[in-house]
Amino acid sequence: xxxxxxxxxxxxxxxxxxxxxxxxxxxxxxxxxxxxxxxxxxxxxxxxxxxxxxxxxxxxxxxxxxxxxxxxxxxxxxxxxxxxxxxxxxxxxxxxxxxxxxxxxxxxxxxxxxxxxxxxxxxxxxxxxxxxxxxxxxxxxxxxxxxxxxxxxxxxxxxxxxxxxxxxxxxxxxxxxxxxxxxxxxxxxxxxxxxxxxxxxxxxxxxxxxxxxxxxxxxxxxxxxxxxxxxxxxxxxxxxxxxxxxxxxxxxxxxxxxxxxxxxxxxxxxxxxxxxxxxxxxxxxxxxxxxxxxxxxxxxxxxxxxxxxxxxxxxxxxxxxxxxxxxxxxxxxxxxxxxxxxxxxxxxxxxxxxxxxxxxxxxxxxxxxxxxxxxxxxxxxxxxxxxxxxxxxxxxxxxxxxxxxxxxxxxx
Numbered sequence: 527x528x529x530x531x532x533x534x535x536x537x538x539x540x541x542x543x544x545x546x547x548x549x550x551x552x553x554x555x556x557x558x559x560x561x562x563x564x565x566x567x568x569x570x571x572x573x574x575x576x577x578x579x580x581x582x583x584x585x586x587x588x589x590x591x592x593x594x595x596x597x598x599x600x601x602x603x604x605x606x607x608x609x610x611x612x613x614x615x616x617x618x619x620x621x622x623x624x625x626x627x628x629x630x631x632x633x634x635x636x637x638x639x640x641x642x643x644x645x646x647x648x649x650x651x652x653x654x655x656x657x658x659x660x661x662x663x664x665x666x667x668x669x670x671x672x673x674x675x676x677x678x679x680x681x682x683x684x685x686x687x688x689x690x691x692x693x694x695x696x697x698x699x700x701x702x703x704x705x706x707x708x709x710x711x712x713x714x715x716x717x718x719x720x721x722x723x724x725x726x727x728x729x730x731x732x733x734x735x736x737x738x739x740x741x742x743x744x745x746x747x748x749x750x751x752x753x754x755x756x757x758x759x760x761x762x763x764x765x766x767x768x769x770x771x772x773x774x775x776x777x778x779x780x781x782x783x784x785x786x787x788x789x790x791x792x793x794x795x796x797x798x799x800x801x802x803x804x805x806x807x808x809x810x811x812x813x814x815x816x817x818x819x820x821x822x823x824x825x826x827x828x829x830x831x832x833x834x835x836x837x838x839x840x841x842x843x844x845x846x847x848x849x850x851x852x853x854x855x856x857x858x859x860x861x862x863x864x865x866x867x868x869x870x871x872x873x874x875x876x877x878x879x880x881x882x883x884x885x886x887x888x889x890x891x892x893x894x895x896x897x898x899x900x901x902x903x904x905x906x907x908x909x910x911x912x913x914x915x916x917x918x919x920x921x922x923x924x925x926x927x928x929x930x931x932x933x934x935x936x937x938x
Contacts, residue, residue: 527853528587529661530616531623532594533573533580537632539611541820545801546608547579550775551651557581558657560600565591569659571652571666575644576689576717576800576819577633582620584661621849624665625842628673629680631835640689642673643716664852672845680837690721692822693796694728697767700794700815705729710765712758712779713772714744717798721771723747733761763789769796770803781807788814798822855911858923861930862910870903 534547549557554572561583562570573580581593594612598605615623626632628645649666652658698704709730711722718734726732726749733753736744746752753761762768762784770778779795784805790813797804797818809816874895881891910929913922 527617527621527850528568528585529582529620529665530585530591530593530614531580531582531620532592532597532612532614533578534608534612535578535580535632536820538613541800541802541818543608543611544577544579548775548801549574549579550773554651555655557597557600558652558655561593561596562657564600565596567591567657569652569662570657571648571662573627573645573648575641576798582624582662584659618850621665621846622842624669625672625846626839628669629676629838629842630673631838640716640720642670642677645673646670660856661853665849668845668849672842675845676838676841679841680834689798689819689822690717690724693721693769693798693817694724696817696822697725697794697796698728703729706731707767708765709733709767709769710735710753710758710761711750712755712768712770712803713799714746715771715773717771719745719747721769721798722750725767725769726750730767733765759783759787762787762793763791765793767794767796769798771798772803773799774803775801777805778803779805779808781805781810784808784814785811796822855922858926861926862907865910865926865929866903866907869906870899873902874899 534544536544549572554574558570558572561567561581565583565585567583567585569582569584571582573582581597583591583593583596585591592614594609594614595605597603598608623632624645628642630641633641645666649658649663649670652662694704697707701707704725705728707730709722709725709732711718711725711732711734714734714736722732722734726747732747732750734746734750735753735755735758736746737755758778768779772778785808788811792813793815795804795808795814795816797816800819802818804816804818806816806818808814877898878895881894884891884894886894910926913925917925
């Protein structure tokens with residue numbers, strides 16, 4: 527399969543390195559367009575989450591295509607500097623990785639569900655940008671569908687299934703009950719809203735920051751108050767817990783600002799962003815505890831004894847097989863369509879005489895013939911596509927080529 531990916535993630539790189547390759551939405555668009563145009567790729571998709579950045583490509587002929595080198599060239603990076611931190615996969619290995627990634631088997635927070643949305647958003651952005659292709663569309667669509675099936679049918683147990691829940695669980699282990707704890711959540715994006723919603727459900731008094739230009743359009747979770755973003759430093763000492771979860775490339779809390787106002791009372795700060803939102807130097811201030819995304823991982827999972835993982839992989843195997851079969855026969859689809867059209871045309875011609883003898887109006891006869899034509903087309907197409915489940919791709923190609931020749935001969 528002409529599919530390759532390269533990626534950096536929490537399993538082989540600390541947050542200091544991952545944030546170097548974190549991309550804003552606009553940066554993703556620019557890089558996908560640049561890679562596709564520069565290297566004449568068939569498709570390019572970027573998966574960018576708080577724990578990983580992955581570059582996915584598909585191509586027609588050039589088997590030497592290397593997405594890591596392509597990315598480094600486009601970003602002006604020396605490829606030798608960070609190569610040990612990246613993993614490259616191709617073909618079936620890459621396909622399986624995406625499917626396992628989609629259902630949370632490779633997440634820092636084991637089994638977390640947000641990754642499904644993130645993968646779906648990745649292919650959507652590539653489609654809107656014009657850098658996706660049929661192969662990557664089918665791959666990502668099947669991975670998302672498989673992940674939803676796993677989510678519905680399997681209970682993947684390790685820790686709570688989202689970073690927000692894991693953060694709340696960590697805070698509860700520190701404080702005991704969170705009821706009545708004063709919390710500021712910086713960020714009104716998806717992660718910020720989810721975190722605010724979770725903590726409000728735990729009984730916290732949650733204030734969510736909001737920039738002036740977003741007032742009136744932003745969604746505020748039930749039970750949460752609004753705090754002007756520019757006033758976040760002034761309210762710092764009034765909160766026992768401060769969580770930042772934005773997509774900003776800059777710090778939301780700087781050491782200089784906090785050291786100027788901090789009164790020495792105990793605070794817990796949680797940084798859920800990559801690149802990081804909270805200046806790490808803040809942790810040097812007495813009385814402040816700072817946690818980032820790398821401190822919120824799940825327990826070590828024994829895949830050999832985890833029944834949920836076994837069940838998930840059974841489901842994934844089925845969807846992976848379907849994708850691989852589609853990939854193998856996709857080149858045959860034009861031939862199958864041609865054969866189906868010829869067969870449908872032949873069936874329509876064979877019934878026309880009988881249809882003319884029916885007590886129907888001319889337009890009704892025409893509609894009946896068209897209906898039979900469509901039904902015949904679908905039936906022949908379904909039968910030929912069904913062969914892929916019983917014979918290998920090479921034999922199927924021979925059969926279809928033979929039928930194509932016969933159908934063309936009969937059609938003349």
